[in-house]
Amino acid sequence: MKEDFLKYQAQTSPYPLALQISHAKGSYIYDTDGKAHLDFVAGVSACSLGHCHPKVVEAVQKQAETYMHVMVYGEYVQEPAVAYTKLLASLLPPSLETTYMVNSGTEAVEGALKLARRATGRSQLLAARHAYHGNTMGSLSVMGYEERKSAFRPLIPDVGFIRFNNQDELEKITDKTAAVILETIQGGAGFIEPTNRYLKKVRQRCNATGTMLILDEIQPGFGRTGKLFAFEHYDCVPDILVMGKGMASGLPVGAFTASNELMSSLQDSPKLGHITTFGGNPVIASACLATLKEITETQLIADTLKKEALVRKLLKHRLIREIRGKGLMLALIMENAEIANHVILECAKRGLILFWLLFEPRAVRISPPLTMSAEEIESGCGIILEVLEGYKQ
Numbered sequence: 001m002k003e004d005f006l007k008y009q010a011q012t013s014p015y016p017l018a019l020q021i022s023h024a025k026g027s028y029i030y031d032t033d034g035k036a037h038l039d040f041v042a043g044v045s046a047c048s049l050g051h052c053h054p055k056v057v058e059a060v061q062k063q064a065e066t067y068m069h070v071m072v073y074g075e076y077v078q079e080p081a082v083a084y085t086k087l088l089a090s091l092l093p094p095s096l097e098t099t100y101m102v103n104s105g106t107e108a109v110e111g112a113l114k115l116a117r118r119a120t121g122r123s124q125l126l127a128a129r130h131a132y133h134g135n136t137m138g139s140l141s142v143m144g145y146e147e148r149k150s151a152f153r154p155l156i157p158d159v160g161f162i163r164f165n166n167q168d169e170l171e172k173i174t175d176k177t178a179a180v181i182l183e184t185i186q187g188g189a190g191f192i193e194p195t196n197r198y199l200k201k202v203r204q205r206c207n208a209t210g211t212m213l214i215l216d217e218i219q220p221g222f223g224r225t226g227k228l229f230a231f232e233h234y235d236c237v238p239d240i241l242v243m244g245k246g247m248a249s250g251l252p253v254g255a256f257t258a259s260n261e262l263m264s265s266l267q268d269s270p271k272l273g274h275i276t277t278f279g280g281n282p283v284i285a286s287a288c289l290a291t292l293k294e295i296t297e298t299q300l301i302a303d304t305l306k307k308e309a310l311v312r313k314l315l316k317h318r319l320i321r322e323i324r325g326k327g328l329m330l331a332l333i334m335e336n337a338e339i340a341n342h343v344i345l346e347c348a349k350r351g352l353i354l355f356w357l358l359f360e361p362r363a364v365r366i367s368p369p370l371t372m373s374a375e376e377i378e379s380g381c382g383i384i385l386e387v388l389e390g391y392k393q
């Protein structure tokens, strides 16, 4: 099957890990040789409730037997998406009331950028250096890493960049700027948190210039950092909130949320300002609803911070320079990229799944399901320490 995989499925790197999957359950992925792999990555922060969570599976099965797709986004009243967006609104600040559901994170970013341009009548977009917002043309245009995008130029015009956490550069936000888009915690760059009330200052500058603030919470959202959304840590409410990944606990989805007034600008001039066939799909929306209920009706969010503390307590080693991030969005920053590669590949052989970050080669990603138990975290951290002990410089 591996040969067919390499031949018939388009590849994104010359050396895919090519683990051959049999099935997955809870915190484990099982390969076709019957080996169990403890999953410290959760499909890159997507499987928030682990693999095949019974409540998500039940919701999906029930909806799949009822109706799966009946109309394009927004035309018909479909209970799963209505119930979901209503519950989400009840958990967000009042200005984040209306949600547009799409099919992926990058598509949610596209929608948010379009909404900001449409609502302000301005074109300029500002993003952060080393930002990652996805891979479609708009998202790529606001990616802050030239090496990954130059082959695809020309991208969308009137995009500028500021340094994340640099307050001096906030002057670049002017009354010509439609939107500033930031990851609340920078992911690909190395799990970098905003410091010194940075986001609050961005918010103030956006207020002064009539600029929309878009926060991309595709990775930190849905409890991963110990709050439902990470912006709650930093006292800064965006005009447009972008989400995805952990939202449906492993099914493809994204969304952007704004005030009802703002969102209504996609209804006219032109009408059908953003459309999609499958956005708000009832099966996916059922998974979203089951996931959100489970995250918010249990101790999972509060436990995330305890689990972070456990990882930080266990993973003390001379080769780990620092542990960045918050909650269960953590990155071990090693002395160099070679050690990071060694840890990821050696742990894989010993049945622990770790992964890289996009733009920080010294990083080892730890973003397990929120449902992972303390015992499983201890066992995974034990494997990392064993591998580090065995590393010969």
Ligand SMILES: Cc1ncc(COP(=O)(O)O)c(C=O)c1O
Pocket (backbone or CB within 6 Å): 104, 105, 106, 107, 109, 132, 133, 134, 135, 183, 187, 216, 217, 218, 219, 244, 245, 254
């Ligand atoms: C912060 C951030 N924005 C956007 C995206 C793109 O999401 P998707 O891969 O679902 O298009 C990602 C995915 O890694 C992300 O981490």
